[in-house]
Amino acid sequence: MAFTISTLAGNLDKLYEFDREPVSPDKFQSWSRFAGMFAGEHVAATEFVIGAFFVLHGVTARDLFFGLLFGNLLAVLSWALVCAPIAVRTRLTLYWYVRRIAGPGLMVVYNIANAILYCILAGAMISVSATAVGLAFKIKSPALTDVFPSSLGWVLIAASLGILFTTLAVLGFEKLSRFAQVCSPWIFVIFVAGALATLPKLGVRPDFSNFMEIARTKIWNGVAAAGQERLGFWHILFFAWFCNLAMHIGLSDMAVFRYAKRWTVGFLTAFGVYPGHMLAWIASGIMVAGIGREMNPGFMAYEAAGLAGVGGLLLAGWTTANPTLYRAGLALQSITPNWPRWKITATAGAATTVLACFPIVFMKLLDYVALYGLVLMPIGAIVFAEHWILPRLGLEQYRAENRGWIINLPALGVWVGTLIFVFLLPLHLYFKWLPGYVFAAAAYTALAALGRRTAC
């Protein structure tokens, strides 16, 4: 077993070899580069669904506005105060830092978990785009409660789109990434355009004088759709905060911030989250109200912005599914030694395509986003404890690396234990991660202290 895990870890190490060394000062990037990069992020096909779901979940205008304002602020603070300082001090990617802390074996497990989660996320993006294509063929979009494919037509469209996206990712990931940079400002403009053009339909006057009244009564009116749970201020605040949990608290974005001169660059993430996770969500909420609160992103985009809207939805799905498929492939590469790049991407794409046929992946997107962050969050807590808490308590850091452990068993135990703990917590899914994070950091610190006592 140890040999197998070592072999897998060795394969992974080769993949990430190019960024094994800490970033040198000559590679640091300016703040304007970071601001530009963040501004282009966080506008994906899923934004068409998330903002619309808030309307269907009966959020009030006040709860939505303040929830998003403060939730995104907490997300920015998490990047700036948790992720960026560790990245700037270590100048390493999360991959290499977790490898030092938790051992190469646990890194393999983490990568596989990440690959599965990425496939589901890419599946959701393809599903959302499929609603746009389905419109052209008059195929009914799945209902809110659908788990399994609703029709053969839906399966054919979702599968065709999945195959198309995968083929394009196989043919040229890098060219598509460059194309995505061209798309991202336009996609954001499509959100704004769709919302603005929908406002007269809802009765908003050209001088905006009755906007708040329409917002309170026709858009975010506090009435949940049938079968949908009603969400309030705290739900929205926590959702905006944990939406990128794996990136900030989970520390994935160490890969980005290790190029920053100072940790304060973390505050620049505000350039990404406020347009993407506030304005775009508000815009999609307005658009869904314009079609009578029906969860059909393709129809919604067409009604709001015509063919450009449909194109925006398709491109948003395609350009965001593409890097997600790439990341899933990269994570899977550890268990597929000597496979060429295309074969791994095709495998990840095949899994993603099957998942995309199941409407549950986007109909339960809000819950999935919560679960995604929840599963990876304990690793962030372990790294935080190892980096900040252990040295302050005089406990030895990097025991896995110092002793050549394949797997840091206390870290594995804390990861699994935290997931059990949060599962048993009698709290709403959205609120579970925060006590889970505290639990994970405390449990890992306690186990590290206990380990030293045992060693003594």
Add this chain to the structure above:
Amino acid sequence: MLTRFGLLMRRPLFAVLALLSLALCLAFPVLRFLGRISVEGFRSGLLAASVAWFIFASLWAVKPKKN
């Protein structure tokens, strides 16, 4: 036919045209919101401005090859 060199020389022009196209993408919904154009006019205008954005932004994105 434009050579790569020709494309690179015209990058500032493509940048201006791309940004103008994007501004037009915003102008059409504003005009629709103000009731100055019909839904069809808004949709056609937005589509045309979007196509223009993709053409000019793609040309603007052409960068010199590194040695």
